[in-house]
Amino acid sequence: MLSLxxxxxxxxxxxxxxxxxxxxxxxxxxxxxSTKAASxxxxxxxxxxKEVITYEKYYGVNVTTAGKTKALHVIRKHRLWETFLVQTLxxxxxxxxxxxxxxxxxxxxxxxxxxxxxxxxxxxxxxxxPIPDGKGKISTRPQVSLDQLGEGYQGIIIAVKxxxxxxLKYLDKIGAKPGRKIKVAGKExxxxxxxxxxxxxxxxxxxxxxxxxxxxx
Amino acid sequence: MLSLxxxxxxxxxxxxxxxxxxxxxxxxxxxxxSTKAASxxxxxxxxxxKEVITYEKYYGVNVTTAGKTKALHVIRKHRLWETFLVQTLxxxxxxxxxxxxxxxxxxxxxxxxxxxxxxxxxxxxxxxxPIPDGKGKISTRPQVSLDQLGEGYQGIIIAVKxxxxxxLKYLDKIGAKPGRKIKVAGKExxxxxxxxxxxxxxxxxxxxxxxxxxxxx
DNA sequence: TATAATATTTAGACTAATCTAAAAAATAAT
DNA sequence: ATTATTTTTTAGATTAGTCTAAATATTATA
Ligand SMILES: [Mn+2]
Ligand SMILES: [Mn+2]
Ligand SMILES: [Mn+2]
Ligand SMILES: [Mn+2]
Numbered sequence: 001m002l003s004l005x006x007x008x009x010x011x012x013x014x015x016x017x018x019x020x021x022x023x024x025x026x027x028x029x030x031x032x033x034s035t036k037a038a039s040x041x042x043x044x045x046x047x048x049x050k051e052v053i054t055y056e057k058y059y060g061v062n063v064t065t066a067g068k069t070k071a072l073h074v075i076r077k078h079r080l081w082e083t084f085l086v087q088t089l090x091x092x093x094x095x096x097x098x099x100x101x102x103x104x105x106x107x108x109x110x111x112x113x114x115x116x117x118x119x120x121x122x123x124x125x126x127x128x129x130p131i132p133d134g135k136g137k138i139s140t141r142p143q144v145s146l147d148q149l150g151e152g153y154q155g156i157i158i159a160v161k162x163x164x165x166x167x168l169k170y171l172d173k174i175g176a177k178p179g180r181k182i183k184v185a186g187k188e189x190x191x192x193x194x195x196x197x198x199x200x201x202x203x204x205x206x207x208x209x210x211x212x213x214x215x216x217x
Numbered sequence: 218m219l220s221l222x223x224x225x226x227x228x229x230x231x232x233x234x235x236x237x238x239x240x241x242x243x244x245x246x247x248x249x250x251s252t253k254a255a256s257x258x259x260x261x262x263x264x265x266x267k268e269v270i271t272y273e274k275y276y277g278v279n280v281t282t283a284g285k286t287k288a289l290h291v292i293r294k295h296r297l298w299e300t301f302l303v304q305t306l307x308x309x310x311x312x313x314x315x316x317x318x319x320x321x322x323x324x325x326x327x328x329x330x331x332x333x334x335x336x337x338x339x340x341x342x343x344x345x346x347p348i349p350d351g352k353g354k355i356s357t358r359p360q361v362s363l364d365q366l367g368e369g370y371q372g373i374i375i376a377v378k379x380x381x382x383x384x385l386k387y388l389d390k391i392g393a394k395p396g397r398k399i400k401v402a403g404k405e406x407x408x409x410x411x412x413x414x415x416x417x418x419x420x421x422x423x424x425x426x427x428x429x430x431x432x433x434x
Numbered sequence: 435t436a437t438a439a440t441a442t443t444t445a446g447a448c449t450a451a452t453c454t455a456a457a458a459a460a461t462a463a464t
Numbered sequence: 465a466t467t468a469t470t471t472t473t474t475a476g477a478t479t480a481g482t483c484t485a486a487a488t489a490t491t492a493t494a
Contacts (some may be wrong), residue, residue, distance in 0.1 A: 026442055030467065037481055039445055046480090058489060089331040099325045106323075114306040126459060144414045222451065243472055257454055258473055263450085273461060287493060 002050070004105045007074050009033060009043050010052055014063055017139075023060040043057045072136040075113050078104040078133075079125035082162070084115060086126040093126040094168035109134075126215070127168075128159025128178030142217045146182070147192060147210040154183040155176035155216040167212055176213055219267070219321045225293050226250060226260050227269055231288035232279055236357075237381045238244070240277040289353040295321040295331050295359040296342035296349075303330060303343040310343040311385035326351075344385075345376025345395030345431070363399070363427040364409060370432075378429040391420045393430060 002010065002020045012032045016024045027043070045203045048055040061180040063071065084181040085091040091099075105114075106122030113134060116122075123139070124130050157180045160171055175181070175198045185202065186195040192207040219227065229249045233241045243261070247254045269284030280288065298320040302308040308316075323329075323400040330351060333339075340356070341347050349355040360375045374397045377388055381393040392415050393399070400418065403412040 027440095035441060035481095036483065038444080038484080042481075085328070089328070089335055091327075092329070097326070099323070099328055101308075102323045102325075103491075106316070107320045108319075109301070110312070111306070111316055114308070118306055220450075244470095253453065254472065255454080255474080259451075295458095 001085045002070065005072075006043070006047060006050070007105060008048060009040075010063075010071050011074050011078075013047075013053060014068065014075070017061075020068050025060045029061075034179060039049040044133045052190065053058035069136045072132040072138060074104050074173070075138075076134075077106070079129055080112060080115050080122070081123045082120065082127070083088070083119055083122050083131070087119060087122075092168075092177055093162075093172065094165040097162050097165070098139055102211040123157070124178065125162075128157065130161065144192070144217055145211050146180060146184070146196075146213040146215050147207050149215070150182055151187050153215075155182060156180065157182050157213060157215055159214040161212040164212075167209070170209070171213070174205070175199055175201065182213070182215060219269070219287065223260070224287075224307070224322060226239050226257075227280075227284060228291050230264075230270060230278060231285065231292070234280055237280040237285045240279045242277045244432050245302060246278075246409060250308070286353045289349040289355060291321050292350040293351075293353075293357075294323070294392050296346055297329060297332050297336065297339070299342045299344070300336055300339050300348070304339075308381075309385075310389065311382040313343065314330065325326060341376070341395065342379070344379035345374065346379065359429045361434055363411070363413075363430040363432050365400075366401055366432070367428045368401050368404050372399060372433040374399050374430060374432055381429075384426070384429055388424070388430070391422070392418065393417055399430075399432060 001031040010030070012029060013019060013024050015034055016028055026040050029044075030040045033040065039180045042055060044055050044061050045085045047053045047067075048061070051064055052070055053061045053063055081100040085096040085099060086093055108184060116131075116134070121133055125203050130138050130140060141158060155179050157176060159178055160176065161167065171177070180198055183197040184194055187199055188194070190212070193204060194205050194210055196208075196210075226246070229246060230241050230327050233245055243254050243257050246256045246261075250257065260272060260276050261272050264284075265278070269280055269287055270278045270280055272278045274378045289433060295317045298317040299333060300311040301314040301315060303310055323384060333348075333351070339348055349356050358375060374393060375396055377393065388394070397415055400414040401411055404416055405411070409427070410421060411427055412419060412421050413427075421431065
């Protein structure tokens with residue numbers, strides 16, 4: 001079984017590897033975990049002994065199939081808890097990530113399956129991120145971050161990044177929620193800021209913001 | 218702030234001291250924590266530096282006022298989570314203690330207050346144990362364990378011990394739930410077993426069982 | 435291709451929580 | 465009042481996770 005710390009490393013590796021599709025370097029993992037490269041080296045040795053990652057000295061790590069399953073289980077718990085906090089307890093969507101970071105490490109499988117059932121088997125969490133099922137199956141829709149698109153684009157917001165509380169407060173203010181229609185009315189070459197239409201309202205958003213909005217293609 | 222382990226020690230000390238009314242010895246704490254006396258000595262030094270207990274070498278530990286407050290906050294979380302698991306998620310009362318042992322260490326105060334509100338500010342958990350309020354105030358009713366009483370006693374079950382899953386399954390079978398009327402119809406001197414009437418049914422229970430049933434005086 | 439810059443790993447040290455074995459204090463028994 | 469027994473504490477090790485500083489490997493630059 002993985003410790004809480006190991007679970008957090010594995011989750012970070014899973015995310016940084018884009019779901020296990022590319023390898024992750026020591027320094028980016030250190031950055032993501034707010035720790036030092038030396039600590040990362042120690043930890044990835046442990047994780048490769050446990051066979052949730054493979055590790056080639058100096059060339060980064062890759063998630064194994066077993067590792068993917070475990071990472072997805074933690075992600076499932078994280079997203080179900082976030083859904084519970086918003087849907088059942090009335091939290092705002094910018095208040096749940098930190099709490100879910102703790103709740104995702106509670107071990108009972110029965111608990112998380114009952115919670116899933118209680119919530120009505122939700123497909124996505126409050127930020128639009130898909131919730132893996134009990135077997136670790138996750139349904140991903142094709143998506144792009146808004147900053148990659150240009151004037152004339154029209155589509156639907158799929159998800160937003162969930163870890164920055166201030167960004168979420170701002171997105172809430174402009175109504176940038178999953179499910180909403182969004183249109184790029186103009187784009188400034190210089191700083192890649194955009195004019196977007198969300199519902200019947202118009203906003204100017206910086207690239208810093210558009211990077212964090214994921215939309216349909 | 219206390220670590221998870223420190224919280225568990227403090228909670229055990231609080232319980233063993235009967236809510237801070239008497240001092241706790243090293244060996245009984247070791248027994249309760251399933252650890253060795255040497256480990257306990259190390260830990261109680263740490264806890265006394267943090268001023269949640271006082272400690273006199275060779276003479277045991279006592280909980281401070283600050284320690285009581287912290288212990289009661291953990292107990293509040295434990296009992297609210299147990300209530301949630303039974304009331305909201307449909308767990309049986311014998312399945313919740315272990316899970317609550319993990320959930321009680323989630324830190325968010327906002328979470329537990331929202332949970333309390335969602336549950337309708339319950340006064341007691343599924344086993345009848347009182348739930349402290351946000352300020353650490355706990356309402357205790359005068360109570361005795363059933364084994365202390367004799368033939369002719371009549372009263373109401375207040376609570377049952379929550380940590381033994383098999384005991385709880387048995388108590389469920391004979392209908393020994395908090396709130397139920399109970400009567401001692403007879404007591405055997407030799408082994409202190411009893412005949413009890415619960416509702417309209419009659420049962421013979423051993424002292425091992427009657428010790429774990431708390432009733433009104 | 436040799437050298438400089440960057441990335442990664444190793445070495446050694448630290449804290450928290452645990453253990454076993456030995457020493458010391460308190461309590462019980464003669 | 466000694467001696468024996470029990471309880472508690474100390475000493476020294478161990479593991480997980482972290483750090484800094486030094487060594488080594490890789491990549492970029494001249
Ligand atoms: Mn999150
Ligand atoms: Mn989320
Ligand atoms: Mn319990
Ligand atoms: Mn309980």
